[in-house]
Amino acid sequence: MVVTNNSGPLAAVLTGPGEPITLHNFAKPNVKRGEVLLHTMYSEVCGTDVHIQQGKLAGVPYPIIPGHFAVGTVEETGGDVQSVSGRPIIRGDIVTFLDVHATCHRCWQCQVNKAPTKCPSRKVYGVSHSSNEGLLGGWSEMILLQNDVAITHLPENVSPLRFIAGGCAMPTAVHAVERGKVGLGDIVVVQGAGPVGLCTGIVAYHSGARVLIADKSTVRLEAAHTLGFEVLDLSTSDNAQSLLEYATQGQRADVVIEATGSPSAIQSGISLVRDAGRYVVVGHYSDAGSTTINPHLDINKKHLEILGTWGVEYIHFHKAIGLLARKELTPSGIKIEDAMTTIYPLHEVNKALSDVRERRVVKAVICANSGD
């Protein structure tokens, strides 16, 4: 890892698929009207970052500064800037922002299909900006928020570390649970106890559901257990259906939410859903191949709903932050920032990335200014 020596903010740059991340100094940005410069506190490493490094995500304009979720303190603002709730943003405030911006609000996807996550103008911090455009990613000592970015203060009782422990997984989970129309009294099975799976469990729990989380990784099952969830331990039996029926006295799930990314999870997951239930696919963020399905048995006769879940909108981000402010966030009462996170300084970002890829940690957090 090469670090240059000038005095501007340091940022981690990924020059192309398969390349190691290197640190570089950037010029301190000139903050224009409506923009906000953040002094980064935390960013995160998520599964998408792994896919980006592996070159599995289409349309990434390498070189980039990765990191799409972050939280920091306001260093400077370009004149008067307000948060989404209309509160002034002042130097020193602790704020975060939605990584997605630049949706056009005028195209067919935005206006007619009501699918802004499909807007062709849409940009994402840490994913679809080149590092040549500036400090537009989270793995950096500073981040420049352009004038159309939706910014919000953290509520008093949400610490920056708690926020990043949820990270991008939490709004994704809100979206998935909403797609699944999870409600009071539903039995919900989550496939996969990674960050998205665990957050999905938390969101479903706070929507009134009974939640069971299935995985075969011991590390991940333990995390699920620590957070207070019932688990379906697939390391001892691959018959998820009988594990579920044992736990529920013969019932199946009202909703199953896939958060594994594995094609083989699909048919197995569908078998756990009751007739006329719902199956949500949220883990397949990159192409891991195809699988087999029986249209009669798996869909038509079962009167099943299958619901893909792509991207998040501000509303999901907003609800995620609101949820983090709840006193008892997990069924066990254990804090997610204690149970789920491992913290790395910025210069260990390659280790963080490989630990996530090898599933040695549940959630890697990047402390961008570890000298602070």
Add this chain to the structure above:
Amino acid sequence: MVVTNNSGPLAAVLTGPGEPITLHNFAKPNVKRGEVLLHTMYSEVCGTDVHIQQGKLAGVPYPIIPGHFAVGTVEETGGDVQSVSGRPIIRGDIVTFLDVHATCHRCWQCQVNKAPTKCPSRKVYGVSHSSNEGLLGGWSEMILLQNDVAITHLPENVSPLRFIAGGCAMPTAVHAVERGKVGLGDIVVVQGAGPVGLCTGIVAYHSGARVLIADKSTVRLEAAHTLGFEVLDLSTSDNAQSLLEYATQGQRADVVIEATGSPSAIQSGISLVRDAGRYVVVGHYSDAGSTTINPHLDINKKHLEILGTWGVEYIHFHKAIGLLARKELTPSGIKIEDAMTTIYPLHEVNKALSDVRERRVVKAVICANSGD
């Protein structure tokens, strides 16, 4: 075909899978309190009847009298009987009935899952009653409606032949269109121009959609065209997507409704749906094998909804009849009873069945008392 000679009503009996249908005289039923005896006018042959004869439907208690949809005149009632709308049912009235009855209203499926089409007590005329139980199927000169059957008069401007031309396909279509949340201005593609496909087109049209129907059979495409639908002619090109984009100046469908029963239709159909659209599976009423799907490309990234559609409830039957009363039922103004039906007397029921199986006709109607 053997016909016995006593004087009771004649009914068609299917003794087992693969057997020909034979006609038998039954004793005229003793009409108990709350029951209604119908003098049958028309019944129909649908795809499910073909599957029943081929032994492809599970749980059929052979021997049975097939025919689940029918219309007739009231011959006798067991005391005062009322229609669903509270109107007295009197000798001579022209009425029809929902084939499904005996749902328990007390079980988990009925009360908790709100999926009465999955109630284990549910019975269906012409499908799940043995002929040993009596005249409980439509291919018969008389039908006995038990005291829990939902009965309704035909509206004045719905002729018995128009009713049966819609037949069971029409409420199935209502259910499929409702599952697909088809609304004003939607582009809807229907895969398959059989009775369910054509009725689905009609229902979607009256829900405010622009409808295109895809098929490769010339007979069926002609029926779709006669009824006034735009067609995607798959006999000349198997590239449904380019046919659709040509017809719509580059758009894809908000909703695609599968009404073919063919596993290969699934992936082809999904490719026609726009991002964040809906795909309804209604044609897979029996197991025709599996197919391949890519969870990332076909579901997650596409933000797709896939919706199975099993059975119908009274509300769909009710709405179907209401729809048949509309003055201009089809886009072309051509009547469905003129464009879709071929009439067979009861003693030609085997021919009707084979004509449906071989797709020589769109819809076979059984005239149960052809001597009338």
Add this chain to the structure above:
Amino acid sequence: MVVTNNSGPLAAVLTGPGEPITLHNFAKPNVKRGEVLLHTMYSEVCGTDVHIQQGKLAGVPYPIIPGHFAVGTVEETGGDVQSVSGRPIIRGDIVTFLDVHATCHRCWQCQVNKAPTKCPSRKVYGVSHSSNEGLLGGWSEMILLQNDVAITHLPENVSPLRFIAGGCAMPTAVHAVERGKVGLGDIVVVQGAGPVGLCTGIVAYHSGARVLIADKSTVRLEAAHTLGFEVLDLSTSDNAQSLLEYATQGQRADVVIEATGSPSAIQSGISLVRDAGRYVVVGHYSDAGSTTINPHLDINKKHLEILGTWGVEYIHFHKAIGLLARKELTPSGIKIEDAMTTIYPLHEVNKALSDVRERRVVKAVICANSGD
């Protein structure tokens, strides 16, 4: 209060509007096929019972045995009887039942309007059965459950006292919260801290909402506070809107739920709802007069939804029981059976009734067999 002396079960009878309740012995019922005889543990006194005694509810066939919610042990069954979940009901089991039964499942309201709470055949234990028909109300040592009554076991971790502490208010609350489409992150204001209001707060809390409860009664505000809710104290200020905006830094509610029964609550409640929010009316179970509304300001310009909530279905009852099984039911962790209930033996039912009418207690529970 006159008590007769024979040996059959004792029940409380209300002979007409304005009359005191008297106790009478009834013959022990002959249990027919499919019926279940309960040895009553607890029943309750709710606001509707007060209205029934005051003659404010239409269509009550006095004399009646009041009490529509109850829990008890099985004394005897008429052959094999199953719960809704299919579990056999055996002598000694602790069970409860939905008070509503006899909906016909065949009429326009049941089948077309999907409004079974409006079915003309619908009967309610403790409300629409005369005591001449037998032990069909909860204020009785024994209750006879007819063969169409939906019966369910209490889950292991729901004690009979906890069940009755929720009582009829809990499924009503489930219905109200569902009507209001309350979801994760919503700000919900409940008007009225009686049993329905408090239960509504609990259900909304478990649906992911932030809940504030408004009242002016000190007893009721204290109950709300004890259960852990934020309160809007209308005893010190009648300006609910400024209290709310103070608590929320200027926001109004996504959903306001009326649980007071007072006509003046309507306009005040609507003023608390944000633009494009929802206002649920659930407290107006009897006619307390009219009020004034401005269609432009209160409804149209506000883009408001107003949602009446009549009766409950089994699904609401089911979800209520499921919710009671949650470990942490209230925001404070205080048990509702500790915070909300006052227990009266059967022979003090008149006192219970007047204490509820005069709002001296939050919830009066009748211990039907206090000698047990």
Add this chain to the structure above:
Amino acid sequence: MVVTNNSGPLAAVLTGPGEPITLHNFAKPNVKRGEVLLHTMYSEVCGTDVHIQQGKLAGVPYPIIPGHFAVGTVEETGGDVQSVSGRPIIRGDIVTFLDVHATCHRCWQCQVNKAPTKCPSRKVYGVSHSSNEGLLGGWSEMILLQNDVAITHLPENVSPLRFIAGGCAMPTAVHAVERGKVGLGDIVVVQGAGPVGLCTGIVAYHSGARVLIADKSTVRLEAAHTLGFEVLDLSTSDNAQSLLEYATQGQRADVVIEATGSPSAIQSGISLVRDAGRYVVVGHYSDAGSTTINPHLDINKKHLEILGTWGVEYIHFHKAIGLLARKELTPSGIKIEDAMTTIYPLHEVNKALSDVRERRVVKAVICANSGD
């Protein structure tokens, strides 16, 4: 009416409440990047214009050029400009546009409440732009579309006159019908046969409903009748309920949609809705005073939904235009441009306004360049 003599485009200006409209020449605008200059074909006079002239609408920045809906040919574009569907906008194209623009997409209303019609930044052509800002209203020979305005071409089979005959009433009607969840087989009563009422009837008809329109004005009833609707003639009887029950053999409406603006319509309209039905308020665009409602009888016991309907979004505008392209737009087949419109040249705009105010015409259309 004073007309100045220079050579720029002529526009009608309303200087303040109660003032007559006068015509003025404006300088031909300088078309900036992303803007489009329209040569106006038609604009319209709607009820809101009457309210604006009477000073009944809050926040109007007089002087203004009224006219919020219009259609015209493209005179000039500021560089490459695209329609919402991505089609280039070229000189000579016939286009129209959504009057609402400048919603911020970043505030609480836009992002969290999902109520962009409540965004404080929202601007409306012909309503919330001062004439000092330029040609930003429809009653003008030219209109300047700013670079954030959503523009669309008219479909081939929608003539400019047909478009303006629907005018702003059509998307409003789409919104109202959507709020009312009108679907196949619903009985819908529309209160008021003005432009919004008639368009609501048309949209409900194309959503599969049976539509009855109630009014007491002979002119308006005749328009409703000409378009092919069933009518409830309130000029001969004020008992709308008995008229409805006569027409429907005793049923009431699934949905009633208020399009009168009269407070007394509310209670009368609610009485027409069946139990568990829906009541949509769309006519109360200005404050016409209060009315009385009984929370028990009108809302709670009735299990009613009441739904206010404020403003429109692009999706409603889009669906309205799609609907206008249908071959058979009205039940009778009569064209709306023949049955509903009276055309006035720009210099007769005061007469148009008074004819609308006095209800002498159903819909007044302004032909902005009558010399063309």
